[in-house]
Structures are given as C-alpha cells and as structure tokens.
Amino acid sequence: MRLISLVNAVLVIVALYFLVFERDSLFAFAGREDNAPESEAAETTGVAPEQAVGVVALRSTAREIDSAVVLRGQTKADRQVEVLAETTSTVVSAPKRKGAFVEAGDLLCELDPGSRPAQLAQAKAAKLEAESRVPEAEARLEEAHARVDEAEINLRAARKLSETGFGSETRRIAAEAEMRSAEAGVKAAEAQVKSTSAGIEAAAATVSTAELEMDRITIEAPFQGLLESDSAELGSLMQPGSLCATVIQLDPIKLVGFVPETEVNRIVVGAPAQAQLVTGLQVEGRVTFLSRSADETTRTFEVEITVPNPELLIRDGQTASIRIAAEGAKAHLLPQSALTLNNEGQLGVRTVGAGNIVDFVPIQLLRDTAEGVWVGGLAETVDVIVVGQEFVTAGVVVAPTYKDASQ
Template identity: 40%
Template sequence: MRRSYIWAGLVTVVIAGWLASGYLLPSPPAPSADGTGKAETDKDTSQAFRVRTATLTAQEHTEELVLPGQTEADQRVEVRARTGGIVEKVPHREGDRVEAGAVLCQLDIAERTAALAQARAQLASAQRDFEAAQQLASKKYTSESQLASARAAFDAAQAEVDRIERDIAYTTVTSPIAGIVESRPADLGSFLQVGQACATVTVLDPIVVSAQVSERDVEALSLGMAGSARLVDGQTVEGRLAFISPRADSETRTFRIELDAPNRDERIRAGITARLVLPLKPRSAHRIPSSALTLDERGRVGVMTVDAGGTARFMPLEILAETREGLWVAGLPETVTLITVGQDYVLDGQPVETVPSVLGANTTPAGGLVEAN
C-alpha cells in the first residue's frame, strides 16, 4: 500500500514539472496599461501559445494500389470426347506434364474397325457399279437416271467410309496444349460419352494474379504497367498488367484485372490468396507523424501549421498512405511549418510561439515525434 502512495506522488511531481515548463500553456500575460499588474483578459485567440514545430519539405511519393486477389492458371482446358466408347488406355496420371498432342484417353476401336471394313467393301461395290453404268451410258445402253443413281450410291459409300475413319480418329483424345494434367475423370474401362471430359489440362507459366479494382481506381491503371504480388505462403512475384476488363461487374461495380508473372518452375499453384501491389504515378507529398492530425470545427481532417507571421493556420489534407514511419499526405505547400505538439490547443488564426523540433527517421506509433535536445 505504501508503494502506491509513492508512485502517486511521483506522477504528481512529473505533471507539475511539465506544466511549469511552459509548453502548451500561454505565455505570461503582459501587465495592464494602468500599471496595477493585473492581467489582460482578452480572448484565447490573442494569446501566444508555445508549440513545437517542424519544417517539412515535399518529396516525391509513389502511391501503391493494394488489392486482394488470388492466383489462377493462364489456361485451363477441359478436354472432352468427340465420340463415345470404352476407355482402353489412360497414359497419364494427374499431375503429369504433357506436351501438345499427347494422348490423354484412348477408346476401344474394335467395332469401328469392323464397320470400316464393311463400309470399304460397300464402297468398292458401288464404285464398280458406277464405272459399269458410265460405260453403258457412253454406248446409250442405259438412261441418265440410272447413271445418276449409280453415282449417288458411290458418293454415299464414300461418305460412310470417311465418317467411320473420322470417328476412329476421334477415339484418340489428345491434349491441345502443353501443361499439367489437373484432373482425369475418365478411368480405364469406363464408358466415355460424347462431350464427357477425359481430362483437364492447365498452364501455370505464366501464373495469373487476378483482382477486382474499383471504379475510382481503374482509370489510374494501364496495360503493361509493372506490379507485384505477395502470396499467402510468403513468396513474391513480379509481372505486368495484362488485362483490364472493359466492363464493370453488374453486382459489385468493380473491374477484373490480371497480372501475368513468370512461373517457369511452376511451383506457384493456382488458387493461392495474394495481395496485388500496383505502383501508381509519383506525386508530391509530405510525410508527417500520425499524431499531428487534428480536426477543424467542420470535422475536416488536417494539420495545424504556422505561417510566416507566427499565426496558427489549419490546413485540410488528403491521406495517401500509412507506413510505420508515419503518414504520406497531399494538399500542403511545398515547404510548411507543421505544429507537432500542441495542435489541439490552438485555434486557426491564433498567434503562437514556436519551439523547433526534428522528426526522426523512425517515428514511433505513439506520436511519431523525436524532439531535439
């Protein structure tokens, strides 16, 4: 219990010493004109408060547009059967790398081979009948209609052979692109119907990082601009903006964008959460400690500054970015004297007495101000 009294006494002494130092308190009032020593009782705006200030110069700051996104495959193709049949071979497993033209599914062709042989025999017979009809027609021993019928039978037999040969070719289902077999729903011995997927092949190089950008920010983007993406697993990739949707989503009113990044070893997979970072055009800005922010009587966010005549002036600003070192803001003059301590105790147009201070390279979260000794 005695220790708590000691701490309370120390805190009281510290506060009393701080108030006695003169910061954040008005300068001593001047004696009255009648010499009685009584203080003037003018409004607060006529009193010169002592405040700490720092002189800041604008710097070139590059804004960054940070968007949540995810990785996607550059291409993803579901390879479907163009004819039906029993799956006889599946040369590749899920995860295998395949080249364009690689066989993904081979269907049984036994019945089709027999049908082709029969169709070719019928074609040969139709060809002989057509040739005989031509000879008879040249000697006027047959009519033109009989010759036309023979030609039609020959053409139909030829079309049937072509159809079966094409159908046999379709029994070999190949990959149209080089990539990785993502899935293979067709199993050995299963019946694959027309239009059913044999396998899905994906291309991961380049890897695509997609995101949605707002209507306000989309105009600041352009195709080919550099960007980067930090993945949830800690990896960082760099690339260029390859796509900006020309049409907003009807529900979210946002625009889809895509960043293409090299992924030669294909270690980055599709579907990973990412944070897309796009540097925008540089602009003139100041870096200030967050503790310097204040509000005016209209509720606007800004800072208190000191003009050349030693008068406090409120200046609204735009916050561009927040970092561990402080805030990047726009809207201030090229060079400005910023009130860093005491801005909440002075009014716009009030004279102040300034005590210069410096801002450290690493401002602290609590106030961001390192005072000069």
C-alpha cells in the same frame, strides 16, 4: 444555501463553456490585457513571445511517388479444361495420377476401338467401289453424245432428201425419232454420272465419320499443364460427356481483382503491377485485361494481371494483395502521429504559416508505409507541426522548433 449552490453551478458551467467552446476568443481576450509587445515577433503577431505556444514542426518538401491502386484479389489458372469423352466405349489405358505434368497431345485416356476399325475399312471399300464406277458412267455419257451426233447427221440428211423429193416422209420421221432417243440417252448417261458422283461423296462422308470415330477413342491433352484430377480408371465405361481428366495451366498465371468505379480510370492495360501472396511471395506482372462492364451487385470492374510462373510456385486460388502502378503524384511523407482532426471531423494537419500562426490544412491519405504516411493536398513546401498539434488550434501563435525530415 440552496440559492448559493445554484449560483456556483451556473458560474462553473459558464466558465467551462468559455474554456471549451470559446477557447480562441478567451485566449485573444487574455492577450489584449497583457503589456505591449517587446520583440519583433510580437510586432507582427500582436502576441508577446512568452505567450506563444511551443511546438515542434517538420519542414517537408513534396516528392514524386507512384500513386498505386491497391486492391485485394486471388490467383487464377490461365486455363482450366475438363477433358470429356465424345463416344461410348471402355477405357483400356492405365490412369495418370493427379499432379502429373502433361504436354499438349499427350494421351490421357484410350478407349476400346471395338468394331470401329472394321467400319472404317468397310467405308473405304465402299468409296473405292463408288470411284470405280466413274469411268463406266463417263464412257456411257460419251457414247450417248456420239449417238446424238450420228442421229443429228441422219436427221439433216433425211430432211434434205425429203425437201428435194428424193426421200420419203417416213424416213424423216424415223430420223427425228432416232434423234430424240439419242438425246434421252445423253440425259440418262448424265444422270448416271451424277448418281455416281453422289455415291462417291456419300462414301467419302462415311469414311470421314468412321475416321472421326476412330480419333475419338484416343483422348489427348489440349495444352501443356498439370492434371488436377486422376484420369479415368482402367475399365471405366465412358459415354459422351464423361470426364476423362481435368487439365490446368499455371504458367503463366493470372491475378484477378475488382477495382471500384472511383479508381477504374487510373488503370490502363499494360500497366506494371506487383502483388504479395499470403505466403509472402512477391511477384510482378502487367495488366492484361480491364473489364468494360461493372458488376451489377458491387459496381466494381474486373482486372486481370498476367504473371510468369515457370517454377509453378504460385497455386490457383491464393489470396494476393495487388498494387497496380498509376500516374505519379506529389506527396509528403509525414509521421502518422502528425495527422489530426478539426472540429468538423475532417482529417488534416496543422501547419505553421506566416507570422508563426497555426493553420489547419485538409489532406488526402495516399499510402500507409512503415516509414510514415504519404499525404497529398499540401503545398510544395510546408511546415507541419508534429509535436504539440493537439494543443493548438487555427489562428493561435506558436513558437516553433524545426527539425529536418531525416530526424
């Protein structure tokens, strides 16, 4: 009895093996045992019509679609600046509250001027005093040049008289000494002029420093935007580096995402883009920046899209689903149920080929929509099995029933 049970088990295993792994060969063997073909289709395929598997096929023609690059990202303010103090003083202006809209040049914080106006006035007075010394120095220089001219005339006369014997040697020596004294006077006058000019420049630098210090007591908005924080409170002590306020610009706003290195060459600066925020808001813009350097950790490239935001409906830091238009491609719109896997686990579809013989064609999944999936890798016109594709394999003869893509 035990031997009979083992024989039965072996027979069952062999039958299951041929049914599962050698199904095509088993079907072909069974077909050869049938009667001769009785129809024109049987003459072509070698299979009788009653043996063909009935399936439903979709006759699809490729259409042009924009093969968009899809990525996740977030919104980012176009500009955000922390406006800091540059001097030490106390705030004397009422604070502006966060959320307030400011224009470029609007006052954010006003500081107590203290002694700065007096220092500025003193610097200006010192500059005027230095400038008043210029005419005197220039007059002394002209006087020194005149003495040089006079001493030069006297020296020439003394030398000529000494050569002809009508003048003493002592007079010539005295004339030369007078000439050297006049030249020394010119040098002294020139030095005085230079000193006066240097004094004017130093006074002007002091005035500029005092004016800059006066400008620092008024802290203004650098650009149009919103206050992201309250400005400094009245009476607060400000020091260089202390925060006055944070200004953020949201119009326009940027969408920032990261593109994998396999897709980066499909994106160009200036390409149109669309995005849907988590709030459901749909926005449009254009690519304004594409990084040339990949992130060392993720091997992705940063991309920025500038989007108009005149009503400030888009906030900083919102998650967005971004679609960047890329070069178009031919694709077929198929029901998602038509996709299947072959024995190697490759994604594709089963099609009806010549002689109604099934073929498996690998595909590339381009886009998933509510109407179906857009796939590439197929011929311009193809008959895709949409019902019964799981019951046939490549090489099996089918009896297809066709339907239009609109059905």
